Amino acid sequence: MKKIGLLFIGLFISISVVGQSKSSDAKKLLDEVSSKMGAYKNMVIGFNSSLVNKAAGITNDPPIRGEITLSGEKYNLDYLGNTFIFDGKKLVVINQDEKEVSITNGNIEEEDGFIYPSKLLTFYKEGYNYTMGDLKNSNGRKVQYINLTPIDSNSDIVKVQLGIDAKTKHIYKLTQIGSNGAETTFTITKFKSDQPISEKTFSFDKAKYTKLGYYID
Numbered sequence: 001m002k003k004i005g006l007l008f009i010g011l012f013i014s015i016s017v018v019g020q021s022k023s024s025d026a027k028k029l030l031d032e033v034s035s036k037m038g039a040y041k042n043m044v045i046g047f048n049s050s051l052v053n054k055a056a057g058i059t060n061d062p063p064i065r066g067e068i069t070l071s072g073e074k075y076n077l078d079y080l081g082n083t084f085i086f087d088g089k090k091l092v093v094i095n096q097d098e099k100e101v102s103i104t105n106g107n108i109e110e111e112d113g114f115i116y117p118s119k120l121l122t123f124y125k126e127g128y129n130y131t132m133g134d135l136k137n138s139n140g141r142k143v144q145y146i147n148l149t150p151i152d153s154n155s156d157i158v159k160v161q162l163g164i165d166a167k168t169k170h171i172y173k174l175t176q177i178g179s180n181g182a183e184t185t186f187t188i189t190k191f192k193s194d195q196p197i198s199e200k201t202f203s204f205d206k207a208k209y210t211k212l213g214y215y216i217d
Helices: 002-038 206-211
Strands: 043-053 064-071 074-079 082-086 090-095 100-105 128-138 141-150 157-165 171-178 183-193
Touching: 002 128, 002 141, 128 157, 141 171
Parallel strands: none
Antiparallel strands: 043 064, 043 183, 064 074, 074 082, 082 090, 090 100, 128 141, 141 157, 157 171, 171 183
16 A cells, blocks of 8 residues: 555656646747747738637638738737737727728737737737647648646636747747637748838828728727
């Protein structure tokens, strides 16, 4: 009986050590990704997004395409028929279909917990526990996955899986699973860094949209 008890203790310690090792490896890789991608002056990223909720019978096929230009906190995002422009202080949302423009102070995308395309490269820096996942082949590239779980037990997101290109150390894919069972996946299809980008990319030309007949709130 004593030997069995010692075996259980040894097994528990081994599992704990392995768990700590996986967490440490995951943090090391995330820090490497953050350091490399954070060193770019700007990034232009094309992506596909898909939503699947089997319980609700929801799936978008083909995936929705989008593109985002990032420079520090500033970004210009084309997604879901809208253009989002954030200059570091104000967020402008241009609805192309309805010809409406809304302007708010601050970045409201940070408030609801959803991981928007503008946060693909930074969301994991706080609020998550993480462990190393599987290394998989995807379209001829090796992708190392990291599993993240929110520290906040009341979060609307229950799990995130982040895929990192093992060669470039760039983020390749992100899948977030909501408490309602919905799975949202972003897959990066194009990546360019340190491009010649005008500052006008991150500014809103009010006169232009007024002439085009847009309603500006």
